[in-house]
Amino acid sequence: EKLGVEPEEEAGRDEEEDAAKAMDRAEAGEAGCSRDAPVPEEPGGVPWLVPEGGSSSRVIVHVDLDCFYAQVEMISNPELKGKPLGVQQKYLVVTCNYEARKLGVKKLMTVRDAKEKCPQLVLVNGEDLTRYREMSYKVTELLEEFSPVVERLGFDENFVDLTEMVEKRRQQLQSGELSALTVWGHVYNDQYVNLHDILHVRLLIGSQIAAEMREAMYNQLGLTGCAGVASNKLLAKLVSGVFKPNQQTVLLPESSQVLIQSLNHVKEMPGIGYKTTKRLEALGIRSVHDLQTFSSKILEKELGISVAQRIQKLSFGEDNSPVTPSGPPQSFSEEDSFKKCSSEVEAKNKIEELLASLLNRVCQDGRKPHTIRLIIRRYSPENHCSRESRQCPIPSHVIQKLGTGNYDVMTPMVDILMKLFRNMVNVKMPFHLTLLSVCLCNLKALTTAKKGTIDYYLTPSLSTTSHSGKRSFKMKDTHVED
DNA sequence: TGGGGTTAT
DNA sequence: ATAACCC
Numbered sequence: 001e002k003l004g005v006e007p008e009e010e011a012g013r014d015e016e017e018d019a020a021k022a023m024d025r026a027e028a029g030e031a032g033c034s035r036d037a038p039v040p041e042e043p044g045g046v047p048w049l050v051p052e053g054g055s056s057s058r059v060i061v062h063v064d065l066d067c068f069y070a071q072v073e074m075i076s077n078p079e080l081k082g083k084p085l086g087v088q089q090k091y092l093v094v095t096c097n098y099e100a101r102k103l104g105v106k107k108l109m110t111v112r113d114a115k116e117k118c119p120q121l122v123l124v125n126g127e128d129l130t131r132y133r134e135m136s137y138k139v140t141e142l143l144e145e146f147s148p149v150v151e152r153l154g155f156d157e158n159f160v161d162l163t164e165m166v167e168k169r170r171q172q173l174q175s176g177e178l179s180a181l182t183v184w185g186h187v188y189n190d191q192y193v194n195l196h197d198i199l200h201v202r203l204l205i206g207s208q209i210a211a212e213m214r215e216a217m218y219n220q221l222g223l224t225g226c227a228g229v230a231s232n233k234l235l236a237k238l239v240s241g242v243f244k245p246n247q248q249t250v251l252l253p254e255s256s257q258v259l260i261q262s263l264n265h266v267k268e269m270p271g272i273g274y275k276t277t278k279r280l281e282a283l284g285i286r287s288v289h290d291l292q293t294f295s296s297k298i299l300e301k302e303l304g305i306s307v308a309q310r311i312q313k314l315s316f317g318e319d320n321s322p323v324t325p326s327g328p329p330q331s332f333s334e335e336d337s338f339k340k341c342s343s344e345v346e347a348k349n350k351i352e353e354l355l356a357s358l359l360n361r362v363c364q365d366g367r368k369p370h371t372i373r374l375i376i377r378r379y380s381p382e383n384h385c386s387r388e389s390r391q392c393p394i395p396s397h398v399i400q401k402l403g404t405g406n407y408d409v410m411t412p413m414v415d416i417l418m419k420l421f422r423n424m425v426n427v428k429m430p431f432h433l434t435l436l437s438v439c440l441c442n443l444k445a446l447t448t449a450k451k452g453t454i455d456y457y458l459t460p461s462l463s464t465t466s467h468s469g470k471r472s473f474k475m476k477d478t479h480v481e482d
Numbered sequence: 483t484g485g486g487g488t489t490a491t
Numbered sequence: 492a493t494a495a496c497c498c
Contacts, residue, residue, distance in 0.1 A: 068498095089484045108483060129485060154487070154498025273496050306490085307495090326488090335485055373492095389492065437485090 057199060059162040059206040060323060062236035063143065063213060065225035066245035068156035070097040072135050073124050075222050084118055086111075087126035090337060094126060098245060129155075138221055140326070146213060151233075152326040156225075159233050160213075161323040166205045184211035185227070185248035188239050189255040199253055203229055207250040214248065234319035235259065237270055256317040263288050271314050279303060291315040328443075332361050335375070335437030344418075344427045347436060351417050354438040355410065359402075362440055368399050369440035372413065374420040377435035387435070390420040403446075 065071065069087040074080045074097065084100035086093040093114045096105045104117040114121055126132070136155040143150045149161040173181075178195060184207045187193060194200050210227040217223045227248040228240025238259055239251040251259060263269060265286060267277040283302060285291050292315045299308040313319065334354040341347055351374070362369055373391035380386075394413070401407040417438065425431050 092483050094484060110483080127485075133486085152487085152498095157498065271496075275495065330488070333486070337484065387493090391492080435484095 056163075057202070057231055059166045059202050060230060060233055060236040061160045061162055061206060061210045061213070062228045062230075062233065062240040063139075063158045063160065063210070063217075063225055064227070064237075064240050065139065065156040065217075065223055067095050067097050067101075068136070068223075069095045069126050069132055070100075071223055072132050073126070075135075076131065077124075080122060080124070084121050086114055086121050086123050088123045089125075089127045093121075093123070096121075135221065135223070139217060139223065142216055142220060143213060146209065149323050149325050151323045157237075159236065159323045162206050162209055162229075165209060166202050169205050169209075170202060181205070183207050183250060185250065186243050188242060188249050188251045189258050191252045191255045193252070199231075203231070203250050203252060207248065210248050210250075214246075230256075232317075232319040233321055233323065234270060234314055235317055238263075260288050260315070260317045266291050266311075266315070269311070269314055271319075272311055276303065276307065276311065288315050328365065328367070330443065331439055331441035332358055332365070332369070332443075333375075333437055333439035334358050335435060337377070337435040339434065340379070341433040341436065342431055344421070347421060347425075347433065348414065348418060350436050351421070351438060352410070352414055354436065355413055355417065358438055358440055359409065359413075362443075363403060363405075365443070366403075367443040367445050368402050369443050370394055370399060371440070371442035372416060372420075373439040373441065374417050374424070375435070375437035375439065376421075376424055376433050379432035379434050387437075388424055389439075390423050391439075392416065392420065 070085050073085060073087060082099065084097065084103050084105065086096040086100055086105060088094070088111060091111050093105060093107075093109045093111055095107050096114075100114075100118060100121055103121070105114045105121060109117075111123065132155055136152075140150055140152055140158055143158050143160050147160055147162060147165050151159040153159065178201065181195060181201065181204050183193060183204050193204065206229040210229050214225060214227055217225060224246040226240050226244055226246065228236045228238070228242070228251065229248070230236040230239050230251040231253060235251050235256055239249045242249045242259075260269075265277075266272050266280055266288060267274075269288065272280070279302065280286075280291065283294070283298075285294055291312060294312070296308065296312060299312060302308070303311075334357050336350055336354060338350075341350065370393060371391055372394050373389050375387050375389040377387050394416070398409060398412050401409050421427075425433070
């Protein structure tokens, strides 16, 4: 059995520092303390650097579960443990465990290629996300017990802002405890830890909390994962992936340039996606260094000031975006893709299936959706990714019957969805769809907001602006007769 | 390429 | 309503 968490190495090892690291610290204006120098006994008495334009320094952890869907499947069926396992959606292996990776299976490989590479590969169907979603929220809730500021990224990643928690622990350090402080996990770039540097101390405490988080995930949920600790989300995310699987890494500020320069291409920078990469390449920008040194003015003209300034900061490892608590989901959706759907009856059947699952989910959540949306993808040989959608408000009498099981809420909602469908698709002409998706959003808590109370004025549907006809967001909903 | 999510415009 | 980003 794998243990959840072990310290991979300790702070202040006996290795000689190399010249580059010594120079990093010289540039940062540090004293260059040796391990034998006395460690300050008073935690608050150390001068410290404030990076990133005066904003106070943060401690962020990025937690990234190992091959999450495969782990959930191995928990559901322990007989799968030890075997090469892939999780299949349609004809893709969307993820696989490490036994499978050792045998050459990669994420998003087609089933055909994966079986060719690895004939012993065991496949399980992962098109129903229910169990993954439930486990995903258990992880987020566990992390929220450490600190309430947890931001989800997909089903298998979370950011936690540890700044406050770290400060509390640091101030509670007893005399002598500071000099006994150790790192949990790896230190990126094998950088020397300086306990006289308050930024190092805070990040070390962050690494301890990260280890406690991973230990709790393993003991309470049976899940392993990686963690990265750094001073912002970008760096935390980049450093969490340095030692995989089931390991953690802390980034000290002096090594942040080494980390971002380790990226081989701007497309590896989180926040720079497919489209922006293409536009950057058209400007001759390929490496992180290219982006760092490219003219800001020209970049702003090409990409717009917002994107240009944001990604150029990213290229220097700067990211002031806060960890935004995700809270409950903003939307619920279910989709199904297929080779061909070309009749209205066929579409209606698929839509009914999607809606039935959604109603179960939304019922469990407790909140009520006020908007419904239908999304389609039309067959086209070239432009593959493009989707079209229509949405409309859910009639209030339908919303009210949502929680109460005995009324039929399917029929009126399917009627609405089919009207949205016919608004997008001319059913009198031949059509070829490859995806249908239904989304319930604009979720509202079922508050009994009485007139004159705070709740009344905080409820958008009730407050004065809703009577003035200025709610432009509503005007884009397509009008569907009830 | 799947089955999800988010925010910005 | 779409387009970009994330997994």
